[in-house]
Amino acid sequence: HVPVVMMSGKANLADAVRATKLGAFQFLEKPLTPEGVLVALRSALEVGRTLAENKRLHEQLGHGDPLVGTSAAMDELRALIARVAPTESRVLITGESGTGKELVASAIHRQSARGAKPFVTVNSAALPRDLVESEMFGHERGAFTGATERRQGRFELADGGTLFLDEVGDLGPEAQAKLLRVLEGGVVERVGGERPFAVNVRVLAATNKDLQQAVRQGHFREDLWFRLNVLPIHILPLRERPEDIAPLVRHFAARCGARLGRPVTFDAGAVPLLAAYSWPGNVRELANIVERMAILATSELITAPDVARVLPSNGLMPVQQPGDAPWRDIALTETLDQYERELIAKALSVSRGNVAEAARRLLTDRANLYRRMRRLGIDPPRNNSSNEG
Numbered sequence: 001h002v003p004v005v006m007m008s009g010k011a012n013l014a015d016a017v018r019a020t021k022l023g024a025f026q027f028l029e030k031p032l033t034p035e036g037v038l039v040a041l042r043s044a045l046e047v048g049r050t051l052a053e054n055k056r057l058h059e060q061l062g063h064g065d066p067l068v069g070t071s072a073a074m075d076e077l078r079a080l081i082a083r084v085a086p087t088e089s090r091v092l093i094t095g096e097s098g099t100g101k102e103l104v105a106s107a108i109h110r111q112s113a114r115g116a117k118p119f120v121t122v123n124s125a126a127l128p129r130d131l132v133e134s135e136m137f138g139h140e141r142g143a144f145t146g147a148t149e150r151r152q153g154r155f156e157l158a159d160g161g162t163l164f165l166d167e168v169g170d171l172g173p174e175a176q177a178k179l180l181r182v183l184e185g186g187v188v189e190r191v192g193g194e195r196p197f198a199v200n201v202r203v204l205a206a207t208n209k210d211l212q213q214a215v216r217q218g219h220f221r222e223d224l225w226f227r228l229n230v231l232p233i234h235i236l237p238l239r240e241r242p243e244d245i246a247p248l249v250r251h252f253a254a255r256c257g258a259r260l261g262r263p264v265t266f267d268a269g270a271v272p273l274l275a276a277y278s279w280p281g282n283v284r285e286l287a288n289i290v291e292r293m294a295i296l297a298t299s300e301l302i303t304a305p306d307v308a309r310v311l312p313s314n315g316l317m318p319v320q321q322p323g324d325a326p327w328r329d330i331a332l333t334e335t336l337d338q339y340e341r342e343l344i345a346k347a348l349s350v351s352r353g354n355v356a357e358a359a360r361r362l363l364t365d366r367a368n369l370y371r372r373m374r375r376l377g378i379d380p381p382r383n384n385s386s387n388e389g
Helices: 015-019 036-060 071-084 101-110 129-137 173-185 211-216 220-228 241-262 270-275 282-296 305-311 332-351 354-359 366-376 384-388
Strands: 005-008 027-028 091-094 121-123 162-167 204-209 231-234
Touching: 005 036, 015 027, 027 036, 027 173, 071 101, 071 231, 091 101, 101 162, 101 204, 101 211, 129 173, 173 220, 211 366, 241 270, 270 332, 282 305, 282 332, 305 332, 332 354, 332 366, 354 366
Parallel strands: 005 027, 091 204, 091 231, 121 162, 162 204
Antiparallel strands: none
16 A cells, blocks of 8 residues: 655646545645645554555454354355445444454455445544544644644544444543534544545444444444444354354464464364353353363363363353242243253263263164253264264
């Protein structure tokens, strides 16, 4: 990407806007000054370095990872992304913390016509309230105390590409108003600047909050919500798609193995134990747990006891027994499925992955156990045939 700086002695604001829309990094008016030219060139070089660093960090953070999962929910999510990505419409991605909202945003960007352009992320919750405008739109040198040099904002850095506003529900009222103006006009102005300029940015936003409720409570602007919620995408929590846990574990184990330079595998009882856990931190928590076990493992094979040591309640969702106080409403089917998953996981672990032996320990036949495993999303052990002879 080579930044282009244009200059003219007869141009007006319309020409400058048109030039930036066509991809010019900056538009300078004659007569030129050496200082002005140097500032423009330094800024252009800064953009190049920033984009390169952004790309490197995204690769390190795994933003190029595929959307792993075999559940119907994941199939529907991938199909929805394929339909949404080629458009220029804004997308609002919702879901609990750790479900992979940034991965979805990255996938939308990669599959769009902007895929080769910048993908810039903004953690709205981490922006200091008094610096939101500077971070988003940039500032000129001397615009405020501490502004020792000109700085480009996130909208300017994302020009031509995609801007991902993570945790957009945490923006304060003033920041919401300024964001709305940019979305409506497509024009930004640096803090301390005198000349607004157009940006060509597709905005994707994400939140773990209920923005509709926030609108009703007066915490989030309704007009901004309408602007962002053109194409809504919701990601289900991991506990509602346990069949995705096994492929996710294999994916994270392979990634950890590549980093550690040694194989990382899980035994037949380990994965069902992971599948029985409620995963309040969702996919992010699962990735962290797999990495922890891979680093601390004393052998290539991670067993059910290894899993039990790192998960609360032995990695199982607590099941409240009748008579326990206080009573809380529970979903009977889900709770029974969870308890059955626990029993099968323990039997497989004790039987070292031998399904026939696990069936004998559960006082059932092998065919019935296979049927129940399929229904619960438990993958049969890969070494099962050799174990059973």
